[in-house]
Amino acid sequence: MGDPGDQLDEVIGALAAGRTAAQVVDAEGRLAWVSEQMQLLAGVTEDTDLGLGRHLDEVLEREVWNDLLTPEAVATLRRELHPRLADPSSAPLWVLSLDLRVGGRHRGVGMLGVTLRHEDGSPLGAVLIYAPLLPARVLALVSEGDEAMFTRMADLSEPAQRPAAVVFADIDGSGPLSRRLPTPVYFELIRGVTTAFDELVARHGGIVGKHAGDGASAYFLRDSHGSDAAAAGAALRAVQELPGIVDEVVADLAESGAEVRAADCRLNVGAHWGADLFIGQIVTGGRLEVTALGDEVNECARVEQVATGGQRLVTKNLVERLDEEGAAELGLRPRALTYRMLAELTADGGAAGGKAERDAGSLAVHDLG
Structure with missing residues (x-):
């Protein structure tokens, strides 16, 4: 023995x-x-x-x-x-x-x-x-998620103040598009775009926020990336890559016979930096998600609402979090960029424009497109 x-x-x-x-x-x-x-x-x-x-x-x-x-x-x-x-x-x-x-x-x-x-x-x-x-089929669903992102979400069980980059995205002209396409095709489009968005966020070390209809959000936390510059760089990289992944989704649908083109599906994007966000889990019997509250979240939502025709509007606050190395990797020259006040882009006077001008009109933004 x-x-x-x-x-x-x-x-x-x-x-x-x-x-x-x-x-x-x-x-x-x-x-x-x-x-x-x-x-x-x-x-x-x-x-x-x-x-x-x-x-x-x-x-x-x-x-x-x-x-x-x-x-x-x-x-x-x-x-x-x-x-x-x-x-x-x-x-x-x-x-x-x-x-x-x-x-x-x-x-x-x-x-x-x-x-x-x-x-x-x-x-x-x-x-x-x-x-x-948990039943095996439920465990199988959970296992389909990105493990690294789930780990980052698990780290947020205690809500706290956490600086982060925020990204909002929404399909431009989704109302007319949903009426033109057969409902099953439109559903496949939204599911494909949502899945691609989530995978992109996970690949760049972010956390997926709420999905509502054809809209999506994400957070890139300083805690996860080690610095403001790294978190901002990850968010901006995701914003840069969004059009390409959406085009791939549309191309796959078109190959299946759907009458949809890349020009029909452009994502309007807003990206902003939140220094004072309060971020944590919301867990109920029917969902597990991470949400962020703070003025900068509302401002980012307004930036995205102002974007049209596939614009990718990023705020000066976010871009200036980059360091020289990060900017070079993104192909950006922050010193050469020019900005416009968000209020200048709301000339249509619509409801969304009025709210944006009221809540975030003084924000300086640049279109990455």
Whole structure:
């Protein structure tokens, strides 16, 4: 019979190679290991004392685990684990339903327990693996999303002030277009544009905001990119690439026989910098999204509303966040750009123009188109 410590280390090494939320306890019921994913769920920092090497009864009294596990979950773990470690005849596998507290909400999870034993049947320890209680088809839908973006969204469980670049986009003349095209074709167009927009935002390290009809929004946080310049550069790169990806969507539809051309589907874009945005998750029974509130969000929406014919209006506040290297990578020469006041572009006097002039008329904007 090998050394128990070595054998547990082999189990831990195998688990660490995966990406599961898991814990390992030894034969005495002491916490031997906590996976990285479990630590992320618990909000562990470098200073957090997980209780490694301590008996699970003591560990479960620590603040970090009390914050994560509901009292009922703690009681269930204590009741179920100890007899299974002590009784060689107990089933090697067991499944429990537990509630965790994540992001201020109770989340039901399934826990798979695996009792570890030596060849002679004596206890070696146990593995506790946590997994979401979701049907396979729901998990399949979630897995289709961009993992890196979901991770960035998970980091925003606590709303806080976070500087970011904001991008709004909307299809120009979508009303006449929706009436001209068959409804299934128009739906495919909107779905294709929305999907392409989301993929582009993810590729450049952003977070997708709300979608409403044929409109979309995105945020590029300084926290995610490391600096104002990097966040602004990522947003502007996405704005530069938007026309190309929309043209690809339209071309694919046209190949399928739809009567739609690139000129029929131009995205009007507004992009702005928000130094004082309040950004966080909104999680309900029917949705998970990230939203931002602040004057700059409203101003960006007005900039986009003023854009026409596929204009990509970016504010001076955003462009001047770039450093020299970032500007060069984008092919921009900030010192040579000229700007116009948004109020100058609202001469039609319509409702949208009036609101834009009132809320953001003094903003200086440049058309990247």
